[in-house]
Amino acid sequence: MTEVILRKLARSYQWQSLYVRCKEIGSLNLFHNSDDLSEIQRRFLMWLEIYNSLYMDLRMEEDYISEEVIEDDIRCEAYLLYKSREKKSDKKKGKNKRQVNHEGSHSVIFTSGDK
Amino acid sequence: MEQKRNEQETRKIAEQLLKTINDIEGVENAERKVKDNKILFKVAGKVYRVRRPTYEEQMEAEKFRRKKYIEFVNDKTMMFRKQWVKIYKEKGIDINQMEAEMSTLQAKIELVLLRLAKIQNEKDVKKLRDEVLTLRTKQAEINIEKTDLLSYSIEDQLMITINSYYAYMLLEEQDKENDKWIRVFKTYEDFSNSQDSDLINKTFYHTNYLIYTTRI
Numbered sequence: 001m002t003e004v005i006l007r008k009l010a011r012s013y014q015w016q017s018l019y020v021r022c023k024e025i026g027s028l029n030l031f032h033n034s035d036d037l038s039e040i041q042r043r044f045l046m047w048l049e050i051y052n053s054l055y056m057d058l059r060m061e062e063d064y065i066s067e068e069v070i071e072d073d074i075r076c077e078a079y080l081l082y083k084s085r086e087k088k089s090d091k092k093k094g095k096n097k098r099q100v101n102h103e104g105s106h107s108v109i110f111t112s113g114d115k
Numbered sequence: 116m117e118q119k120r121n122e123q124e125t126r127k128i129a130e131q132l133l134k135t136i137n138d139i140e141g142v143e144n145a146e147r148k149v150k151d152n153k154i155l156f157k158v159a160g161k162v163y164r165v166r167r168p169t170y171e172e173q174m175e176a177e178k179f180r181r182k183k184y185i186e187f188v189n190d191k192t193m194m195f196r197k198q199w200v201k202i203y204k205e206k207g208i209d210i211n212q213m214e215a216e217m218s219t220l221q222a223k224i225e226l227v228l229l230r231l232a233k234i235q236n237e238k239d240v241k242k243l244r245d246e247v248l249t250l251r252t253k254q255a256e257i258n259i260e261k262t263d264l265l266s267y268s269i270e271d272q273l274m275i276t277i278n279s280y281y282a283y284m285l286l287e288e289q290d291k292e293n294d295k296w297i298r299v300f301k302t303y304e305d306f307s308n309s310q311d312s313d314l315i316n317k318t319f320y321h322t323n324y325l326i327y328t329t330r331i
Contacts, residue, residue, distance in 0.1 A: 002324075005145040031150055036167050038152040040324040064232055074231070074244050081225060082232035 006040070007073060010047035016055065019048045050080070057083075154321040158314045164296060165285045165321045172284050179280050179303075180273065187269045196268040203264060213261045220254040279307065282315075282322045 009015055022028045030048075031041055054076065057065045064082065069075045148154055153166040168176065187193045194202075200210045224247055231243040265271055283306035287296040299314075300306040309315055 002145060005142055006149070009142065009146055009149065031152070033152045036152055038148075038167060038325040040148050041152060044149045064235075066235075072244075074228075074247055075240065078228040078232040078247075081228050085229065 002040075003043075004073065006044055007047050007051075007076075010044060011051040011054075011070060015048060016051060019052060054079070148321075148324055152325065154324065156317055156321060158311070158317060162289055163299065163314070163318070164287050164289075165282070165318060165325060166287065166296075167325055168281065168285060176277060176280055176284065180277050183273060183276050184269075187273060193267075193269050193272065196265050196270050199265055199268050208264065210261055210264065213257050217254050217257050217261075220250050220257075224250045224254070278319065278322070279303075281326055282306070282318045285322055285325070286314075286318045 018028075018030060022030050030045075031037070033041075037045070051070065054065065054070050058067070058070065065079055069079050153164050155162060155164045157163070203210055227243055227246050227250065231240065231247065234240055234243065262271075280303060283300055283303045284298070286299045286306075288299050289295075290297045300309065306315075
């Protein structure tokens with residue numbers, strides 16, 4: 001139950017704007033304590049960052065993201081999973097592409113005498 | 116007659132626990148918990164707090180953990196998780212199989228989530244959301260059963276004991292005269308023997324939000 005409330009707080013306008021300001025102005029503190037974060041504060045920070053990136057995606061008009069998705073915890077998870085899989089597959093494609101390029105180009109072998 | 120009384124007692128405990136949780140939950144309370152690394156709460160009109168452990172207290176808890184670990188290992192009535200798993204298997208309960216089922220359910224959940232991510236039609240969204248919830252419930256049921264079966268293991272008992280010790284160390288009440296916070300219980304034994312279940316339940320609940328508890 002608390003995780004649901006924690007996420008609701010993290011995506012709220014109040015906390016998101018505070019989070020953005022704290023990121024911009026380093027001297028602002030999110031919490032009363034500036035160090036020795038509690039377990040719940042660490043988790044809350046994680047959700048603040050996640051929702052911050054989701055709102056960023058929304059502004060960038062990325063596919064499959066909307067206000068409704070951000071407001072719904074399960075749809076939000078679905079979007080995050082989809083995005084992480086996309087990232088992985090892009091990385092894999094990039095790697096394969098680099099390999100093909102490498103195979104297609106002339107290779108130069110450096111030996112100790114090539115200095 | 117005896118069974119009826121036990122049922123009534125169980126229901127009473129469940130109701131009390133639910134009341135404790137309802138008292139504690141809520142956005143306002145969550146926000147208060149998030150803002151500071153100390154949590155203030157009331158029991159019977161009196162203000163208490165739990166806070167993060169100091170380095171010395173962490174060392175004290177580690178010492179207590181080591182002591183308890185040796186005690187548990189030397190206790191012939193106590194067994195490690197692996198030993199319980201083996202015994203259960205001989206009795207026809209396969210915990211490894213339960214873990215495999217949970218992994219299979221997780222893979223299924225992820226497949227449904229990936230379909231849900233690309234869907235916008237309200238009817239399909241609802242259908243897939245419900246599917247995720249059903250699979251999650253099944254997964255949670257298996258997890259509860261597994262946790263319950265292993266609750267007497269040395270690892271789980273040690274974790275409960277160490278959580279209690281932290282709760283004892285971190286629970287404080289206000290000494291208004293001297294303007295400072297002092298420990299509520301003088302010794303761990305006093306804490307363990309306390310009859311104030313509301314205070315103890317709330318202390319456990321809040322302490323959990325403040326500290327990391329690691330398994331051995």
